[in-house]
Amino acid sequence: MIRRIPPKGYLTALAGVAALIAPLVMNDLTFLMRMMLAAIVVTGLSLLMGYAGQASLGQGAFVAAGALTVALGTTRLGLPPLAVLLAAPLVAGAFALLVGPPLLRLRGHYLAFGTLALLLIVQTAMSAFDGLGGAFGISGIPPFGVGSSIFVGQLPYVYLALGCLAVVLVLTHRIVHSRFGRGVRAFAGSETAAESAGVPVMRSKVTIFAISGMYAGLAGALSAFFTPYVSSDSFPAVESFTYVIMAVVGGLGTVWGGVAGAVLVSALLQVLNTVSSQPGLPPTAGPIMQYATYGALLVLALLFMPRGVVSSLDGAFDRVAARRRAGEPA
Amino acid sequence: MTELFTYLVSGIALGSSFALIGSGFVVVHRVTRVVNFAQGSIAVVGGMLSATLLDGLLPHGLAEPLAVVICGAVGLAVGFLALGRRGTPPLISLIVTLGVSMLISAAIIWLWGQDPVSPPGLDGSTTLLGVTVERQRLLVVGATVLAFTGLALFFSRSYVGKALTASASNPFAARMVGIDVRRMGLLAFALAGMLGGLAGVLVAPTNAVSFYSDLPLALSGFAAAVFGGLVSPLRTLVGGLGLGIAGQLTAGYLNGSYQTEAALLLMLVIMIARSSTFVHEEAK
Numbered sequence: 001m002i003r004r005i006p007p008k009g010y011l012t013a014l015a016g017v018a019a020l021i022a023p024l025v026m027n028d029l030t031f032l033m034r035m036m037l038a039a040i041v042v043t044g045l046s047l048l049m050g051y052a053g054q055a056s057l058g059q060g061a062f063v064a065a066g067a068l069t070v071a072l073g074t075t076r077l078g079l080p081p082l083a084v085l086l087a088a089p090l091v092a093g094a095f096a097l098l099v100g101p102p103l104l105r106l107r108g109h110y111l112a113f114g115t116l117a118l119l120l121i122v123q124t125a126m127s128a129f130d131g132l133g134g135a136f137g138i139s140g141i142p143p144f145g146v147g148s149s150i151f152v153g154q155l156p157y158v159y160l161a162l163g164c165l166a167v168v169l170v171l172t173h174r175i176v177h178s179r180f181g182r183g184v185r186a187f188a189g190s191e192t193a194a195e196s197a198g199v200p201v202m203r204s205k206v207t208i209f210a211i212s213g214m215y216a217g218l219a220g221a222l223s224a225f226f227t228p229y230v231s232s233d234s235f236p237a238v239e240s241f242t243y244v245i246m247a248v249v250g251g252l253g254t255v256w257g258g259v260a261g262a263v264l265v266s267a268l269l270q271v272l273n274t275v276s277s278q279p280g281l282p283p284t285a286g287p288i289m290q291y292a293t294y295g296a297l298l299v300l301a302l303l304f305m306p307r308g309v310v311s312s313l314d315g316a317f318d319r320v321a322a323r324r325r326a327g328e329p330a
Numbered sequence: 331m332t333e334l335f336t337y338l339v340s341g342i343a344l345g346s347s348f349a350l351i352g353s354g355f356v357v358v359h360r361v362t363r364v365v366n367f368a369q370g371s372i373a374v375v376g377g378m379l380s381a382t383l384l385d386g387l388l389p390h391g392l393a394e395p396l397a398v399v400i401c402g403a404v405g406l407a408v409g410f411l412a413l414g415r416r417g418t419p420p421l422i423s424l425i426v427t428l429g430v431s432m433l434i435s436a437a438i439i440w441l442w443g444q445d446p447v448s449p450p451g452l453d454g455s456t457t458l459l460g461v462t463v464e465r466q467r468l469l470v471v472g473a474t475v476l477a478f479t480g481l482a483l484f485f486s487r488s489y490v491g492k493a494l495t496a497s498a499s500n501p502f503a504a505r506m507v508g509i510d511v512r513r514m515g516l517l518a519f520a521l522a523g524m525l526g527g528l529a530g531v532l533v534a535p536t537n538a539v540s541f542y543s544d545l546p547l548a549l550s551g552f553a554a555a556v557f558g559g560l561v562s563p564l565r566t567l568v569g570g571l572g573l574g575i576a577g578q579l580t581a582g583y584l585n586g587s588y589q590t591e592a593a594l595l596l597m598l599v600i601m602i603a604r605s606s607t608f609v610h611e612e613a614k
Binding site: 057102105108110113116117118120121241244248287289290291292295296297303 | 411420422424430431433434440541545552556591594595598601
């Protein structure tokens with residue numbers, strides 16, 4: 001990915017144009033919005049899992065932190081929407097900075113279960129304390145807007161999310177190709193080697209964890225404005241597992257993997273949703289297909305395409321290009 | 331005082347089931363370094379199967395063991411997928427088993443629907459130390475004691491058990507003396523499936539299970555296994571009992587809905603406090 005091959009630039013531009021047109025021609029904007037939000041979260045998760053080599057099964061905890069910031073900031077404190085949207089990633093990032101140092105002393109399996117436990121504790125806290133929504137959740141979140149111009153309908157939210165996704169991708173690209181990013185990739189390979197080469201391993205880990213938390217918080221904030229309702233049921237564990245599935249399917253350790261995974265998995269689920277709601281099928285067909293797809297995707301992707309869609313396509317692309325250069329028919 | 335005894339006894343019964351599921355984690359992790367996320371789902375399958383078999387097909391005493399054996403087969407299938415490719419790193423295997431647990435959830439909804447299921451267990455209750463205890467809970471404790479004794483004897487006395495321990499402590503040396511380490515890994519998965527199934531069969535009569543119970547079961551089992559550093563069955567038993575009692579005391583004296591969270595917090599604290607030991611274990 002360090003070499004810039006022009007055809008890939010075209011692909012990026014093509015994806016951008018498609019993303020700009022899609023909201024205008026598609027009917028189901030809720031689906032599109034969910035997909036964008038997932039892409040934002042998964043880009044962060046891919047950074048954490050792929051580059052830093054740390055797994056999180058509880059990314060929903062930070063999505064919840066972002067959504068709560070918006071819900072509480074607008075309804076309880078009466079802050080302007082733009083201010084809470086900007087504050088949400090900071091709050092989620094601060095939360096990650098707070099829980100990161102103890103959690104990241106764990107690794108591998110322990111970290112995976114530790115983050116899952118964190119998500120469940122956040123869920124309980126949200127349903128137990130009335131200040132965080134309690135049993136009824138928080139409703140009445142005002143629509144997003146700057147000054148006197150206020151968002152009407154779903155379309156502006158989709159474009160706002162698209163803009164945020166673009167910012168997140170540019171930021172991720174810069175992080176990955178910075179000195180800091182190279183250090184992070186080094187300790188994913190070998191912590192001892194990176195440490196002895198002067199990479200501050202623990203601090204880098206916590207930083208990456210906080211960045212992925214910030215992305216999740218941003219997505220949570222956008223979803224709180226879009227839905228406009230936040231409760232402890234808004235962030236089920238299955239959704240956090242879905243982020244992992246998307247990250248794995250798209251390809252860990254690639255900037256575009258998160259987006260590719262989110263688009264592919266969301267599209268597949270949407271198709272299945274349509275199929276399972278056909279008349280004549282039992283009402284359990286939906287959840288059966290959903291779980292079966294999740295499971296099958298994870299198992300198949302990990303066993304047969306462990307580097308993910310983006311890396312596999314990338315490899316194929318390079319091979320074709322190399323063959324062309326060698327003068328063989330592609 | 332009676333109150334305290336009640337919480338203690340029900341805590342021990344609850345903790346026994348944690349320990350059984352936890353022992354499944356331990357058996358697999360010892361041999362393969364993989365954490366089997368599907369352990370909770372297999373327990374749910376065990377409970378559901380025993381309910382179906384007891385519904386006019388087989389009498390008590392036959393239905394339950396059959397359910398446990400089928401769970402062993404499910405565990406074996408999980409093992410084939412998780413260890414499917416040589417050189418799959420353990421963390422990737424964990425995510426594979428997460429996928430498998432979702433597949434099992436799909437199968438559970440397909441076969442048994444989405445509602446909780448509770449098979450008939452032992453009826454009635456007895457008085458113990460002045461406390462009324464449901465007989466089913468005593469059965470859970472008794473079965474757990476038997477299962478752990480069996481495990482200890484199996485690992486220390488039988489040839490296969492020793493081969494399993496050998497594969498766990500030094501795979502390379504085990505291969506040198508002719509032990510098929512991969513087959514031992516699969517055997518561990520099957521054994522873990524049976525332990526998970528046993529837990530499900532025992533828990534389901536008092537706490538109905540649904541496809542939704544897999545996560546709490548897996549987490550509480552993992553929490554128990556954490557006490558044993560994911561390698562020691564005996565410390566897993568102690569950890570499970572501790573968690574069960576702590577949970578029941580929290581539920582009794584504070585608030586019932588914080589029971590799981592108390593266990594989770596305890597697990598986090600133990601994991602973080604012992605993290606330096608884990609690094610040492612993984613480096614071995």
